[in-house]
Amino acid sequence: MKTALIALYLLTVTAPVWIALLAVPQTDHSLWSEVAKNSGLIGIGVLLMQFVLASRLPVTNRYFGLDSVMIFHRSMGMFALALLLVHPVLLAFGEGNWKLLYGLDQTWYIWAGKTTLLLLLVHILISVFRRSLRLSFERWRVFHDSLAIAIIALALLHSWYAGGDLSALPMQILWVLLGGAAIAAFVWHRLIRPRRLASKPYRVDDVRQESPDVCTLRFALPEGETANHLPGQFHFLTFPNSAVVPAEEHHFTISSSPTLTGFVESTIKASGDFTSQVGKIQSGETAIVQGNFGRFSYTLNRNESELVFIAGGIGITPLMSMLRHMRDIGDERPVTLIYGNKTEADIVFRSELDEMQSTQQPSLQVVHVLSTPKEPWPGEHGHIDGKLLNRLLGGELMKTGFYLCGPAAMTSKVVTALRQHKVPRHNIHTESFSLTEDTAPTSARSIFRKWVTALAIVIAVVVTVTVAGIRAGGSEASGDGHEHSHSHHSH
Incomplete structure (x- = not known):
């Protein structure tokens, strides 16, 4: 199953290039222009799949573990940035039109592409340097989600109007499907599932001190539910109505055994603004619990x-x-x-x-x-x-x-x-x-994750260059300029 999931991911992120090849086997563009276009197509494919990777799907957690998926998610975000940075440079070189990079007299969808790159760069820098910037997790997540939505919207608009390949119906269908999958994953993860979990809250049954800076919270399960975690797994906790801690989502290990009837426990050390106040939570308070995650068992x-x-x-x-x-x-x-x-x-x-x-x-x-x-x-x-x-x-x-x-x-x-x-x-x-x-x-696990990451990058690069060589047909021509050869819309 692991192999099947990896293959599905690789096929999905490279699908835009394969569909473009089937729709238009050869073009009048130079090899560098084709490499540029493929870099952009796969870069957007990777970005769209980022929403799916981040949505905490049970199937990916079961076979890989949420930590491995999120580290892979971060690495592929860097790779997407690299692909999309290469895209305009190689396109300008291949088309012989360097004004694409610095010219101010551009159509709106070219500016949409440039804005996408700028926002993506800011997005990744904020993620990498979150702790240095002293951004709380919740504030960072608001930035992260808002920028991600803007990036995807602008990237889809840019590719739809600027990319000649998007004039083919199969490519348009694929773009709608991939974009729809990304939107569906985001809506489920950030809107629908939290509301469903909130409709069945857990109740804090007991708070006991284990050591001077460590306490255990016991949660009574909602009626009809039983503990189904593996020993060693973790879950996400939110206290929506607490007077002592903000309504932020944090993940903590489940310290109890799944054999404990009607309850689960998390043992938490005071190590930050949030955790230092957890011991003050009162019995009877409600908690939203999402889980279970991890393969450490x-x-x-x-x-x-x-x-x-x-x-x-x-x-x-x-x-x-x-x-x-x-x-x-x-x-x-x-x-x-x-x-x-x-x-x-x-x-x-x-x-x-x-x-x-x-x-x-x-x-x-x-x-x-x-x-x-x-x-x-x-x-x-x-x-x-x-x-x-x-x-x-x-x-x-x-x-x-x-x-x-x-x-x-x-x-x-x-x-x-x-x-x-x-x-x-x-x-x-x-x-x-x-x-x-x-x-x-x-x-x-780390070596396997690195191997999968390297495999994804190598395959994406090989597909990018190989398909570009096939479609360029050995042409040395640079085309008749960017707007003619790269866009299918009049303006």
């Missing part, structure tokens, strides 16, 4: 006979969900938990972990690692790194599954150390609290 890897969980700080939450699930279903696989914190007071779920370890439910060995203990500490000191793993882990690791969640620096060091121990990449599973940053660049 031991239940997806049944072939692993032993498990090693490695957590840093609040990264314990998805692993705790897995441990609770293993306890509840009687999974007897041995688990070693290596749990790093700054001080003893920062250890979350300590009493429950101690109970699990003493009762062997599951068969659990817990190793606490403190980086800056405030009092004499008999346990491990420092950070979770290769030296610590060398001392704690020995023997055959080929059938051991490693599950890592914590700070990016820890994750990177641990993955590198595990690879030095010859642990297969497919046995190293990582989770990040960021949906747009790759915190484990050497993990199997």
Whole structure:
């Protein structure tokens, strides 16, 4: 199914070029003009598919995970920008008309194309530098959505009126279908689904303090619903009527086991303006919950006979969900938990972990690692790194599954150390609290994602150049000027 979804994506974003080739097998344009047009067509195809990728489709989350989809989404946005920046430069060169780039006496749809490029550049810069600009997630999303709609509208108008290929009926049908899919994905994701979720709100049943800066929120499920998440997954929470936190959407791990009847729990650390106020939420408040997302779960890897969980700080939450699930279903696989914190007071779920370890439910060995203990500490000191793993882990690791969640620096060091121990990449599973940053660049999922991204770019470039060569027919002519050869509308 993964292969089929990847193939469908590649076929969709390159479809404009293939349809153009079938509709008009040869043109009187130069090779560079054809490369320019194809760059524009595929660039717009990629942009339209960005709406679909961002719409949190269950099928893409199931096979790839939402984090991988969103990182891919970001990479393809950069690629679309590159294609659309190349488009006018090569077109001006191929048509021998450099005034296309700097001339002020242009038709409205050429200005629409130039405005598209400018807005797309601003759009990507704001996304990349959101934290540096100190934009809140909600404010950034308003910018993101507004600019995205404007970009697509202008791009479709520019291509419809400026592109000669759009005079062919099959191309017009394709443009309507792709544009309709993008609009439908946006409307579903941002308008229809939120309203449907709001009609079945969850209720905050309990708020309990786990440590000085960590609390757990228990949510009562709507009537008739049961917990259906995999242990280790996360969901999105919004508190629409809260007096203490803004009605912003944030994603948090589900720390409870799906065996918990009638409730789900999220354990949240105070680390920003929003999360620092979550502990003040009152029982009885409503929450809009969207989920479940992610592929970080031991239940997806049944072939692993032993498990090693490695957590840093609040990264314990998805692993705790897995441990609770293993306890509840009687999974007897041995688990070693290596749990790093700054001080003893920062250890979350300590009493429950101690109970699990003493009762062997599951068969659990817990190793606490403190980086800056405030009092004499008999346990491990420092950070979770290769030296610590060398001392704690020995023997055959080929059938051991490693599950890592914590700070990016820890994750990177641990993955590198595990690879030095010859642990297969497919046995190293990582989770990040960021949906747009790759915190484990050497993990199997990351390498697969990079491979898919590279494949998409290479295929798009090869299709662009190959079809351009076929349609140009070896012509060296530059055409009779931009308006004649590039547009099918009179003006």
